[in-house]
Amino acid sequence: MxxxxxxxxxxxxxxxxxxxxxxxxxxxxxxxxxxxxxxxxxxxxxxxxxxxxxxxxxxxxxxxxxxxxxxxxxxxxxxxxxxxxxxxxxxxxxxxxxxxxxxxxxxxxxxxxxxxxxxxxNMLTSGNANLLMVHGTEMQKEVFAKNEFSGRWAGTMCLSEPQAGSSLSDVATRAVPDGPDFQNDPLGPRYRLTGNKMWISSGDHELTENIVHIVLAKIPDENGKLIPGTRGISLFIVPKRMVDTRGNLTGERNDVALAGLNHKLGWRGTTNTLLNFGEGKYPVGGKAGAVGYLVGQPGKGLHCMFHMMNEARIGVGTAAVMLGMAGYHASLEYAKTRPQGRPAGPAGKDSAKPQVRIIEHSDVRRMLLAQKAYCEGALALELYCARLVDEQKTGTPEAADDARLLLEVLTPIAKSWPSEWCLEANSLAIQIHGGYGYTRDFPVEQYWRDNRLNMIHEGTHGIQAADLLGRKVLMEDGRGLTLLGGRIADTIRRAAAQPALAGHAKSLGAALQRIASATKAAWATGNPQEALANAVPYMQAFGHVVLAWIWLDVAERALEADAAKSQPATAGRVGATDFFFNYELPKIGAWLNVVESRDPTCAALPEEAF
CATH class of the missing domain: 1.10.540.10 (Acyl-CoA dehydrogenase/oxidase, N-terminal domain)
Structure with missing residues (x-):
């Protein structure tokens, strides 16, 4: 397939x-x-x-x-x-x-x-280089970004620390000026960094001659103290090996040392590292401290880094989609060839008759259709977001601004929804294989293990949910949510004219209204703790509404081109749409009930009761 x-x-x-x-x-x-x-x-x-x-x-x-x-x-x-x-x-x-x-x-x-x-x-390398093309100096673009784009060097993103995890306000890596002689360095103001970074994908390897680390660190104030919170965070280029202004290696190793490799459930082919910066193992110029070049303005590190993080989140969503798709294709092929059991009913009790292929069993078809609905729908979402990136960069000023705001709202969904539901698709692929799926004789167990990371990295589910409900749907007085609602309403209008989709169009309209009312209800008291207590159920419901919209739009286009459903692909797209609206969209009611009531069950339970 x-x-x-x-x-x-x-x-x-x-x-x-x-x-x-x-x-x-x-x-x-x-x-x-x-x-x-x-x-x-x-x-x-x-x-x-x-x-x-x-x-x-x-x-x-x-x-x-x-x-x-x-x-x-x-x-x-x-x-x-x-x-x-x-x-x-x-x-x-x-x-x-x-x-x-x-x-x-x-x-x-x-x-x-x-x-x-x-x-x-090489998602992180291209994301690293793209960040430098936006926020770096001309020299930083020439020396670092261009060598990454050529594949000569690789890139990383160094945010997390062992004691801080995703809490970037608690970053403790320090960056101090490397003396007055280096403040006008052609590669950027030069600092010395000390600290530890954890969970760094591709943090060390020999695939390229150099690795360009993009590192978050804090510059101490005049009293030598780190500014609390995120205000003091700055961004630095820290190459693994020192380079000159022409991009040539100088032969000197920077003071970045591999402290260990993390042994993971999945994604085992990608190194994941703990890096020590400035421990003195590789002193530069006889002096401890990793050499780093400031990117952008001091204290504006997170602003720069989020350019890379948002791109990485769309990349993570795509990775989750494709792992789900790999499992779907594998389990579909297996279901078409694996004989087991006989049809339900009296005819199926005749053991003399040959067994049927498991794709003929209704529950196996349910699991296959769920995978198709999750994975192909999520692929459409990721490509839609990619199309918005092009619109933002090359559209008219008005269209570009709309695309920017739509991406703000959709990025948490583009990262989180496939990470949850395409993982579920991988679980269903194992189920279709039965006991064989739980062995390493078939690839579906690896797809599940690889996909389990995607709910965690580049912002966990909880972080994405808090970002969506706490910031994205509120920003610019809710204009992004209004824009998205307008796009969905346009699809509803067109789909309502298709008899096969009219019922779904009505259901989506009701779901969209429910999202709007739930958003208002969550913030009715103005208390962020109450509003965000059920941010994940809100994001799950929001994501399901977005995917229902995507499927309805895809199905409407498929029927426009093939009204008679003469092509199996058209029947498949309409069938996946039917499945999503009949089996998945109704779930939003349970999720939004706790959002609208600001249900305190989880937040209020005393620690001792767990």
């Missing part, structure tokens, strides 16, 4: 990606160039990623005392990815990019995530 027909429909028939070629930035492209990119990435993923997904899971990275050792397959896959040009595909021609729409780049990267998310598509 191929992913390509689904991608083609979503890109061209639904999102009309070809129309982007009418914009000056993408004028050199056509459907043919887009298809060529997809063909190339599909081939590399099939040849260099998929065959080695189990190998990178079983042959975990290890540290030999000098360097981190990865399987040769990882080196080969990384080399093929870099040579494809996908690292800088959406960047300007003058820095080696292809000026591809981000929508096409996101679709192309889906092949790699599905083939082996653990080998990866």
């Amino acid at each position: 191929s992913l390509r027909p689904t991608l083609d429909f979503l890109l061209y028939d639904w999102l009309h990606a070809e129309s982007l070629n009418e914009r000056e930035r993408f004028a050199d492209h056509s459907r043919e160039t887009f298809d060529a990119v997809l063909d190339t990435c599909e081939r590399i993923a099939r040849e260099k990623y998929a065959p080695f997904n189990r190998i990178v899971d079983t042959q975990e990275p290890h540290f030999d005392g000098e360097k981190v050792i990865l399987p040769q397959a990882t080196h080969d896959a990384h080399k093929a990815f870099v040579e494809s040009g996908m690292m800088s595909a959406a960047q300007d021609y003058d820095i080696g990019g292809m000026q591809l729409p981000y929508t096409v780049q996101a679709a192309a990267n889906a092949f790699f995530a599905m083939a082996s998310v653990s080998i990866g598509s």
Whole structure:
């Protein structure tokens, strides 16, 4: 079973990606160039990623005392990815990019995530470089970002610390000026960093000649004390190996030391590290302290970092989607070929008759349809968000601003919803395989293990929920929520004209009104503790309404092109829409009941009662 027909429909028939070629930035492209990119990435993923997904899971990275050792397959896959040009595909021609729409780049990267998310598509490297292109100096762009886009160097994002986790206000890594001689360094004001960073993906390896760490740290005040909270957080470039202004390695190692590798449930092919900055193991110029170059203004580190974090959250959502999709494809193939049992009813009691394939059992079909609804719907959501990125960058001023605000509201959903429901799809894939699914003889157990990370990294479920209800739906007087409501209402209007979808259109209208009333009810007292006590159920309901809208829009477009449902793909899309509206959307009532009543059960229970 191929992913390509689904991608083609979503890109061209639904999102009309070809129309982007009418914009000056993408004028050199056509459907043919887009298809060529997809063909190339599909081939590399099939040849260099998929065959080695189990190998990178079983042959975990290890540290030999000098360097981190990865399987040769990882080196080969990384080399093929870099040579494809996908690292800088959406960047300007003058820095080696292809000026591809981000929508096409996101679709192309889906092949790699599905083939082996653990080998990866270098999401952090491109996100790191993109951040520097926005907030870095011209020299920082030239030396660091361009070498990352070329694949010569890799990049990381260093936020979390062992004692702080996701609480960035408690960051304790310090950055002090490296003397007056270095404040005018061509690479940026130079500081010395000391501290520890935890959970750093790809924090150390030998895939590239250098690693560019983007690090959050606090600059002490005039009394040498760290400013509490997030106000004092600044952002620094800390290369693993020192470089000159032409991007050449100087031969000196920066004072960044690998303290250990984390051994994970999944994503085992990607190193995950604890890094010590400035412990004196690799003194620079005979002096302890990791050399870091300030990015942007002092105290504005989080503002810069969130540029990278938001992109990373869409990337995490896509990874979750594709792991779910891999499990769906595997379990569908298994269900079509595995004979077991006989039909329900008197005819099924005749043991002399041959067994039927398990796809003929209604409960197996329910589990397959749930996976299809979760995964294909979430893929459409991620591509819709990618299309908004293109709109924000190349649309008219009004359209660009609308896209910006819609992305603010949708990003928590784009990260969290696939992380929860495509993980559930992986669980259903195991269930369809039965006992075999719980063994390593089949790949579905690995897909589940790999996907379990996605509810945690780049902002946990709870953090995304608090961001959605506590900030995103309220910002700019709720204009983002109003904009989203307008898009949903437009879909409802068009779908209501389709007899097969009219009932769903009515249901979605009621659900949208319920979200609006629940949002007001949550904040009725103005007390954030009361409003946010049930932020996760709110986000679950909000996400289900968004996915119902996505499915209704996709189904309306499919029926517009194939009203008779003569194509199996059309029947599948309408069937997935029916499933989502009949089995999933009704769940929002239970979630929103506790939101609207500001139910205190969880928050009020004394600690001793747990």
